[in-house]
Amino acid sequence: MKLPADFLKRMKELMNEKEHEEFVLSFDMPRYYGLRVNTLKIDVEQFLHISPFRLERVPWSRDGFYYDEGENPGKHPYYHAGLYYIQExxxxxxxxxxxxxxxxxxxxxxxxxxxxxxxxxxxxxxxxxxxxxxxxxxxxxxxxxxxxxxxxxxxxxxxxxxxxxxxxxxxxxxxxxxxxxxxxxxxxxxxxxxxxxxxxxxxxxxxxxxxxxxxxxxxxxxxxxxxxxxxxxxxxxxxxxxxxxxxxxxxxxxxxxxxxxxxxxxxxxxxxxxxxxxxxxxxxxxxxxxxxxxxxxxxxxxxxxxxKEPGDGLEKDGETAPGFALNLGRKQGNYHASAGKTKEDFLEAFNEFAGENLDMEIRGYLLLTWDNLYWLPVELPDLDGVKVARLGWHLGRFKKSSPGRTSKTGNVDNMLKHMFEPSHAMVMALKKENLKRVMDFPAGSVEIIKYLKGETLLVEGEKGFIGVCVDGRTVGWAKQTGKEMKNLYPPAWRFIPSGKDVFNKFNEN
Structure with a gap:
């Protein structure tokens, strides 16, 4: 490897001759490749049991492992499920x-x-x-x-x-x-x-x-x-x-x-x-x-x-908030609810979705910014004037349904109703057992590769949102419409195989 002359000169002045020689020679040696198991999604021992890679522990990391240069973990379905992060x-x-x-x-x-x-x-x-x-x-x-x-x-x-x-x-x-x-x-x-x-x-x-x-x-x-x-x-x-x-x-x-x-x-x-x-x-x-x-x-x-000087008696931050709240009452930076809608309108739409699709209790703070719904386990700090790109766990967004539905009184309701549409971020942070409807595919299956490529799957099931999993870990949403599942995997995230060898490698594991 050709290193910058100024860099070599400076390092030579800092090191003795032997160390400098060893240092320079190291740049012509193979680099090391690592991944860190994401314990938010899977325990280390569980991952080692299902891992298709040859791994060796990184001595200074509880969850880190070396993998061989010839491996390609970024092309495996487990990567798309967030089971590990590729890291030096x-x-x-x-x-x-x-x-x-x-x-x-x-x-x-x-x-x-x-x-x-x-x-x-x-x-x-x-x-x-x-x-x-x-x-x-x-x-x-x-x-x-x-x-x-x-x-x-x-x-x-x-x-x-x-x-x-x-x-x-x-x-x-x-x-x-x-x-x-x-x-x-x-x-x-x-x-x-x-x-x-x-x-x-x-x-x-x-x-x-x-x-x-x-x-x-x-x-x-x-x-x-x-x-x-x-x-x-x-x-x-x-x-x-x-x-x-x-x-x-x-x-x-x-x-x-x-x-x-x-x-x-x-x-x-x-x-x-x-x-x-x-x-x-x-x-x-x-x-x-x-x-x-x-x-x-x-x-x-x-x-x-x-x-220095630990603060005795300081108010403790980070405590999990009891109960359930839709926090719309106070201004938080540039965050606002949609005009003409109360928090009850949005809460009703979200509760309807949760009741039909989730098998879990949500405790914490729900926060609305325009039509996007977020969750945090603690109260939001004062971020007035701060540029915020993501206000916590993005659960999804509210979309207006078509007018003309029949109300409970039998009259035609010409008002637009807000429907909740879950986000990809939501399902990625859920466990299989949090979902009422699940389609679980093995990592080497044709179905999971088709799903990650954005293709429609011809699978019959109960209508509604379905959590798609790979070996028991969530990887995305689909929506059952009858005899097929509409693929909701984000287009920007879709899996692009580098050739037949990649797919064959999945089936070998």
Whole structure:
């Protein structure tokens, strides 16, 4: 692999001759491939029992596994069911260090495309509040898709700058992940386009942006809370120097020692001033670095910060709300109900759908934005003025039916009635036992491949919405209309086989 000359020169100045030689040679070695089991959809042991892949555990991840380069897990029906997320192995460690728990209030500040977000969500088990933010509008679509694919219920997606978010939610979060935008040197071996990007932006000082993001995160953290700062670059200026500078400016923060995972190394105290600067900070030994010539993964840096003075007596966030509420009474940012309709109209339509199709009790908050219905396990924070892309678990939308139906009194009702249409995100977060009507296909069946390709299935059954499953895990909706099932799998998500070999491989498992 041809590496940038300026990059090689800088790393040679930072390393001794032997280490530099090993480091450079590692870029010509095969990269590692990983997937993380999505425990929101399936337990690890259950997945290992049905997995068609040869897997080996990633030592620093509870749910992570290496798979062979020749495998193609992104083309398997289990991927479309959200049973796992394809993720570079070293990228699994920051969320492990954050260790999000059920009931906490957690922020993923630079979240797109969402791999670490869904890992955080798995730790929270649907309880508490997860805010997934990214300031880049072009990356929000991928973030939302991955959240929906993995069946995450308790996440709000925002599209704000860290500074604006900090102004709205000061001291709000128990834990924050800052997976900061960086020069991306740690991804050179994984993706050669990262080299071209580095050449293009090599004169950009990423550390300025990183320090601003970390400062904003600090403002949003509760006393006693924790921040994980991570990058996928080797540059001291973007790692040890950023952390040392932050600790120098904010005395109410301390660095927490991270247990060293297999193959990783400690942060380097002599790099605390950045490349070429003789500044030493022994606290940097508490950080962790992944090197491609040391660990079975790519390049990463991770630091764990704690805000001192735990807040005794602070009001606890993240408690599950009792009962059932359609929260339309208060203004939430730019969210409004349709004109001329009361909350009872929408609640009636949703309850009608739920009674006919669901076998579960819904407890929490229902929130309406225009004609879209969302759910959260906790009350929505004040997001007035914040750009929100997804207001929790998207249950579906209300559509107006045709006028002219006969009312209970026998008169023709010319008023439009709202009918509830469930979303793909809704079914992806449901279990098979939550649905009254289910069509369950094996992973190697012709039917599941046809369904994922968007084809109509000729299957008789009771009319209504049907949850389509693959080996007992939900993958989408269909609507039974008689002797056929109307395929409701989203067109943008449809499975496109790369050839006959892919389909044959499914049937071999």
């Amino acid at each position: 192995p070293s990228a699994m460690f920051p969320a492990e260090v954050l260790d999000a728990r059920p009931g906490e209030c957690v922020l993923d500040l630079c979240a797109a495309p969402g791999g670490k977000t869904v890992q955080i969500a798995a730790g929270m088990k649907g309880e508490g509040l997860l805010v997934a933010n990214d300031s880049n509008p072009g990356r929000i679509k991928a973030l939302v898709k991955n959240i929906e694919l993995c069946g995450v219920r308790n996440a709000i997606v925002t599209n704000e700058t860290p500074g604006r978010l900090a102004a709205r939610l000061p001291g709000y979060f128990d834990k924050i992940l800052v997976d900061a935008p960086c020069s991306g040197e740690g991804m050179f071996r994984k993706d050669e386009s990262a080299i071209r990007s580095w050449e293009r932006y090599k004169n950009k000082d990423f550390s300025i942006v990183q320090e601003e993001i970390l400062e904003a995160a600090g403002k949003m953290l509760k006393p006693g809370g924790r921040i994980v700062y991570s990058t996928c670059t080797f540059s001291p200026d973007e790692n040890e120097a950023v952390i040392s500078s932050f600790l120098g400016r904010y005395e109410d923060y301390e660095l927490i020692d991270i247990p060293l995972p297999e193959g990783a190394e400690r942060g380097r105290p002599g790099w605390a001033g950045g490349a070429g600067k003789a500044v030493k900070d022994e606290r940097m030994k508490k950080c962790v670095r992944f090197w491609p010539h040391k660990a079975r993964g790519e390049g990463h840096f991770i630091a764990l910060l704690r805000k």
